[in-house]
Amino acid sequence: MPKYILIGLAVPILLFVIMNFWSKASEITKNKILMIVFGLFLLSIFVLLYLLMN
Secondary structure, eight states: OHHHHHHHHHHHHHHHHHHHHHHHSOHHHHHHHHHHHHHHHHHHHHHHHHHHHO
16 A cells, blocks of 8 residues: 555656656657657557567
8 A cells, every 4th residue: 555655656756757857858858758659669568568478
């Protein structure tokens, strides 16, 4: 049960930190972060497809 409390506290704190960092980041940094997130998303799709085929 305590792990759910920790997760419940960590998620809003993490979102607040990300929102605070995002507003202070430059456009180049924002673009790099978005490209990394999108790339990881695409990579995870291909890994998932590979795992499902085997």
